[in-house]
Amino acid sequence: MTKQQLLEQITKLKVWKKRGQRAPHKPLLLLLTLSRIQHNKERLVLFSEIEKDLTEKLIEFGPQRKSYYPEEPFCRLRTDGLWELTAKQGFQIPPTGSIQKTILRKEQVKGGLTQDIYNLLKSDQELIEQVASILLEANFPSTIHQDILDAMGLDIEVSQQANANTQKKKRDPKFRGRILQAYNYRCAICGFDVRLGNTPIALEAAHIMWHQAGGPDTENNGLALCSLHHKLLDRGALGISKEFKVIVSEKANGYIGFQEWLLDFDGKELRMPQKEVFMPDVGFTEWHVREVFQGESLYGT
Ligand SMILES: [Zn+2]
Numbered sequence: 001m002t003k004q005q006l007l008e009q010i011t012k013l014k015v016w017k018k019r020g021q022r023a024p025h026k027p028l029l030l031l032l033t034l035s036r037i038q039h040n041k042e043r044l045v046l047f048s049e050i051e052k053d054l055t056e057k058l059i060e061f062g063p064q065r066k067s068y069y070p071e072e073p074f075c076r077l078r079t080d081g082l083w084e085l086t087a088k089q090g091f092q093i094p095p096t097g098s099i100q101k102t103i104l105r106k107e108q109v110k111g112g113l114t115q116d117i118y119n120l121l122k123s124d125q126e127l128i129e130q131v132a133s134i135l136l137e138a139n140f141p142s143t144i145h146q147d148i149l150d151a152m153g154l155d156i157e158v159s160q161q162a163n164a165n166t167q168k169k170k171r172d173p174k175f176r177g178r179i180l181q182a183y184n185y186r187c188a189i190c191g192f193d194v195r196l197g198n199t200p201i202a203l204e205a206a207h208i209m210w211h212q213a214g215g216p217d218t219e220n221n222g223l224a225l226c227s228l229h230h231k232l233l234d235r236g237a238l239g240i241s242k243e244f245k246v247i248v249s250e251k252a253n254g255y256i257g258f259q260e261w262l263l264d265f266d267g268k269e270l271r272m273p274q275k276e277v278f279m280p281d282v283g284f285t286e287w288h289v290r291e292v293f294q295g296e297s298l299y300g301t
Contacts, residue, residue, distance in 0.1 A: 011138070026080070072098050243269075
């Protein structure tokens with residue numbers, strides 16, 4: 001496999017399900033694997049060794065679910081031609097599909113990138129960065145890329161050029177301007193409207209349903225938010241209820257700033273946009289609550 005083929009293979013990874021349902025299992029396992037390469041770990045890793053770490057990443061960066069299935073990417077990444085499994089002698093690994101956790105542990109199944117892909121990446125920091133960039137760009141909003149890299153222990157400068165040649169979904173360049181204007185250049189949550197001269201500063205246009213999930217660049221899928229509330233929204237620390245009230249995740253906590261910047265807004269209505277037609281669409285806010293918001297809201301709004 002050549003570098004170009006690897007990048008194409010990564011770009012083709014099928015991770016989104018119907019109706020924008022998130023399934024970031026494979027990207028998260030791959031990012032964890034890139035981190036292992038950077039840290040000179042062996043190519044193949046026991047499922048039991050990586051299981052806890054992968055589950056934690058699924059909980060932190062994937063949608064909230066009743067159960068988590070780290071065995072799924074560990075087995076199914078094989079279908080994408082990137083991954084292989086080995087087991088202790090005497091155990092016949094099924095050629096496709098998933099294998100139960102208990103069996104993976106008991107049979108000491110190991111998984112890892114195929115030897116040729118591992119060799120390509122092992123000696124090429126730039127290629128690691130390119131692969132990581134494609135995975136992040138295709139699956140997560142840019143506000144949380146650094147959080148994911150930090151959590152993975154990946155030392156990477158995520159550059160925009162790295163994935164310039166991948167098939168990015170087109171964004172409307174006017175989205176930002178239209179959203180900021182729709183909300184009168186104020187954060188829809190806290191009202192932040194600081195300017196430097198005439199330019200709004202630290203004010204951003206957020207997608208409610210992520211662009212990566214197919215969320216459109218329309219006013220009813222956008223919110224003008226200060227950088228802080230944008231990030232809190234994208235990480236799922238806060239969400240928007242059906243009544244357009246702010247909901248705060250019960251997992252959020254802290255001392256300095258927590259009350260003023262987050263908790264005080266729990267149950268408060270969003271600041272309305274200039275026109276009624278710009279109001280968020282409930283389909284998008286519900287998507288966010290289902291796929292991004294972290295758990296129960298504090299007061300069950
Ligand atoms: Zn704000």
